[in-house]
Amino acid sequence: MLLPAFLTLLLLALQPVCLLYTQAVMESAAAETARVAALAEGDADGEACRAFALRRLAAVPDLGIFHAGGPLSWEVEIEVGEREVGVRVAGAAEPLPVLGAFAAAFAAHDAQGNVALEARASYAYRPAWVEGGYDDWVAQWGS
Numbered sequence: 001m002l003l004p005a006f007l008t009l010l011l012l013a014l015q016p017v018c019l020l021y022t023q024a025v026m027e028s029a030a031a032e033t034a035r036v037a038a039l040a041e042g043d044a045d046g047e048a049c050r051a052f053a054l055r056r057l058a059a060v061p062d063l064g065i066f067h068a069g070g071p072l073s074w075e076v077e078i079e080v081g082e083r084e085v086g087v088r089v090a091g092a093a094e095p096l097p098v099l100g101a102f103a104a105a106f107a108a109h110d111a112q113g114n115v116a117l118e119a120r121a122s123y124a125y126r127p128a129w130v131e132g133g134y135d136d137w138v139a140q141w142g143s
Contacts (some may be wrong), residue, residue: 030058030121038125064094
């Protein structure tokens with residue numbers, strides 16, 4: 001009688017741990033990608049920054065309870081503004097069979113019933129008090 005109760009408790013604790021690990025890796029990848037995109041010269045919203053994020057997301061095991069759909073199913077969106085870079089990383093994880101009903105009731109989910117995960121990060125690479133552009137600075141201080 002104790003063994004099924006212990007296994008049920010273990011199962012209930014396993015899913016949140018897997019989701020928290022995936023969320024932590026996603027947030028770290030989004031923050032690092034935002035910093036890289038802010039420093040990228042001409043490829044800030046291109047494939048190089050997306051590939052950088054996917055390399056960081058490779059730390060998530062390719063198991064459904066961590067991330068469903070495989071390594072190429074991550075959604076990585078990079079928005080470059082005048083003073084800030086924003087990165088959004090989204091994915092999904094398959095809930096364990098016992099927890100599927102709870103996940104559908106309490107967590108955001110997609111059409112397949114997977115738990116939707118999302119992380120956002122932004123990086124201000126140019127402070128608001130800095131006026132003008134590079135050419136203005138060169139003209140002012142270069143001559």
